[in-house]
Amino acid sequence: MASLAALPLAVVGQVEKGFIQKRTGSACQGKPSHLFCFDWARENIDRYGTPTLQQLELVAISIVIGFVVAFALALLAHRRRWLRPPLLAGTGILYAIPSISFFLLLLPITGRSRETAIIALSAYTLQIIFRNVTVGLDNVPASATDSARGMGMTERQVLWRVEIPLATPEIIGGLRIATVSTIAIATLAVFAGAGGLGTQILGEANLTFPTTILIVIGIVMAMAFFFDAILLTIQYYATPWRRARAS
Amino acid sequence: MIGIAPLFASFGGAIEFILTPQTSNVTGGNTVGGLDQVIELMLAQLEVTVLALALSILIALPLGLYLGHKGVGEVAAVGLGNAGRAIPELGLIALMAAVIGVGLGNLTIALAVLGIPPILTNTFVGVREVDAATVQAARGMGMTELEIVRKVEAPMAVTSVFTGIRTATIGIVATATIAPLAGVATLGEFILGEDVYGTDGVLAGAILVAVLALVLEFSLAALQRRMTSKGLKLRPA
Numbered sequence: 001m002a003s004l005a006a007l008p009l010a011v012v013g014q015v016e017k018g019f020i021q022k023r024t025g026s027a028c029q030g031k032p033s034h035l036f037c038f039d040w041a042r043e044n045i046d047r048y049g050t051p052t053l054q055q056l057e058l059v060a061i062s063i064v065i066g067f068v069v070a071f072a073l074a075l076l077a078h079r080r081r082w083l084r085p086p087l088l089a090g091t092g093i094l095y096a097i098p099s100i101s102f103f104l105l106l107l108p109i110t111g112r113s114r115e116t117a118i119i120a121l122s123a124y125t126l127q128i129i130f131r132n133v134t135v136g137l138d139n140v141p142a143s144a145t146d147s148a149r150g151m152g153m154t155e156r157q158v159l160w161r162v163e164i165p166l167a168t169p170e171i172i173g174g175l176r177i178a179t180v181s182t183i184a185i186a187t188l189a190v191f192a193g194a195g196g197l198g199t200q201i202l203g204e205a206n207l208t209f210p211t212t213i214l215i216v217i218g219i220v221m222a223m224a225f226f227f228d229a230i231l232l233t234i235q236y237y238a239t240p241w242r243r244a245r246a247s
Numbered sequence: 248m249i250g251i252a253p254l255f256a257s258f259g260g261a262i263e264f265i266l267t268p269q270t271s272n273v274t275g276g277n278t279v280g281g282l283d284q285v286i287e288l289m290l291a292q293l294e295v296t297v298l299a300l301a302l303s304i305l306i307a308l309p310l311g312l313y314l315g316h317k318g319v320g321e322v323a324a325v326g327l328g329n330a331g332r333a334i335p336e337l338g339l340i341a342l343m344a345a346v347i348g349v350g351l352g353n354l355t356i357a358l359a360v361l362g363i364p365p366i367l368t369n370t371f372v373g374v375r376e377v378d379a380a381t382v383q384a385a386r387g388m389g390m391t392e393l394e395i396v397r398k399v400e401a402p403m404a405v406t407s408v409f410t411g412i413r414t415a416t417i418g419i420v421a422t423a424t425i426a427p428l429a430g431v432a433t434l435g436e437f438i439l440g441e442d443v444y445g446t447d448g449v450l451a452g453a454i455l456v457a458v459l460a461l462v463l464e465f466s467l468a469a470l471q472r473r474m475t476s477k478g479l480k481l482r483p484a
Contacts, residue, residue, distance in 0.1 A: 035346060092464070093461065093464075095417065096417050096460050096461055096463075096464040097457045097460060097461065098417075098420065098421030098424055098456050098457065098460050099421060100421065100424050100425070100435075100438060100453070100456065101421075101424065101452075101453040101454075101456040101457040101460070102453075102457070103453075104438065104449055104450060104452070104453035105450070105453045105454065105457065107450070108253070108254055108257035108258065108450065109254065177332065180329065180332045180333050181332045183333065184332060184333050184334060184335045184336070185335075185336070187335035187336070187337045187338060188336070188337055190337075191438075197335070198335075198337050201337050201338055201341045202337065202341075206341075207341055207344065207345065207428060208344075208345050209345065210342060210345045210346050213338050213341045213342045213345060214342065216335065216338050217334070217335055217338040217339070217342065220333065220334075220335040220338065221330075221333045221334065221335075224332070224333035225333065228329070228333075
């Protein structure tokens with residue numbers, strides 16, 4: 001163990017040796033005390049367009065895939081209850097594997113690509129959506145499904161016209177958590193070689209330049225709140241009976 | 248698609264990197280990898296994860312219990328949980344390193360920023376969901392407010408609290424992977440230092456981080472089962 005100190009700790013070493021250098025050639029050159037350099041931001045805001053769109057695309061595709069798969073699995077587990085524990089455990093494992101690790105484990109198989117990022121990101125959403133859909137379907141009062149059956153609905157009609165609509169708040173709740181988390185985590189897609197806003201942080205000069213880091217954090221969080229608000233609006237219009245009750 | 252053979256070679260190389268120290272052109276003639284270094288870095292990642300988790304619990308658990316018991320601050324407690332999910336981990340660590348500085352202490356605080364929201368929100372929600380009649384019964388039996396929190400609300404909120412702690416742990420241990428950016432060597436050293444450790448090192452880092460995260464997740468699940476009061480376990484779920 002004594003020789004460990006002599007081992008090259010590449011990244012840490014770089015940081016300590018002045019890996020952290022002041023960005024040169026910018027409007028804020030020579031003013032390292034600037035936490036946020038508005039001049040630089042104004043001049044360079046263009047460079048965030050493409051990464052933002054890349055990140056949006058990754059998130060949108062991953063959420064759609066994650067939702068379709070998790071929703072199908074939840075319906076399956078709703079019919080066949082014994083499937084629930086293994087599905088919960090399986091999606092739980094996918095959820096627990098750190099995204100960076102997941103991206104890199106896929107690299108030998110799918111290479112540095114958008115697909116690699118999408119597989120890992122959609123796998124990450126499964127647990128959240130699966131759990132919310134099953135909880136939502138469980139919480140539908142038996143009286144509602146009994147009434148539906150009494151009205152002569154088939155099991156399929158009960159599912160699509162009664163159970164799923166009544167579970168909408170939980171389903172959208174899961175979708176909101178999954179979307180917001182995925183928007184934030186997609187910043188790490190840079191490790192999968194899939195671009196995104198992480199590219200604007202993970203560069204030697206960027207790492208020490210608070211302005212660009214703050215811009216990325218700002219864009220990511222604004223994106224997350226924007227999509228959260230959209231999903232909340234969808235929920236509002238998708239569940240008119242809740243409004244009727246409130247008024 | 249690639250064949251099975253190169254796939255085996257990739258993962259085989261990574262396993263070899265974990266088990267035996269190696270010197271090669273890729274590594275610039277330095278000796279890297281091997282169990283000693285792997286264990287050292289894994290313990291470092293575990294250390295910073297445990298520190299950040301402890302700090303998160305120390306702050307979020309009492310606060311969540313208090314707010315939940317009083318029934319105040321719902322907007323703040325739940326809103327913080329939502330906002331916490333939207334923080335990009337990479338941005339948080341980079342910002343902290345660039346503005347506040349590098350090192351274990353700063354990193355612990357940054358990681359706790361990720362850990363506090365889920366624990367606070369889940370503790371708050373767990374306590375709020377305890378049946379009001381149960382709390383009234385406890386009060387009627389002459390319990391003080393502190394006893395109600397300790398003996399009634401906290402045990403009944405264990406499942407929810409643990410959901411928060413597990414979410415926090417997953418986020419913290421995952422983010423501890425990029426700790427080398429903040430000057431703390433963890434398993435991320437292999438991942439971020441491809442120049443030195445080669446592709447074998449990167450893949451080895453990914454495997455080790457996944458193993459560490461899963462071990463933590465399974466340990467917490469087991470701990471959760473032990474912490475759940477026997478009386479509550481008997482109840483049909």
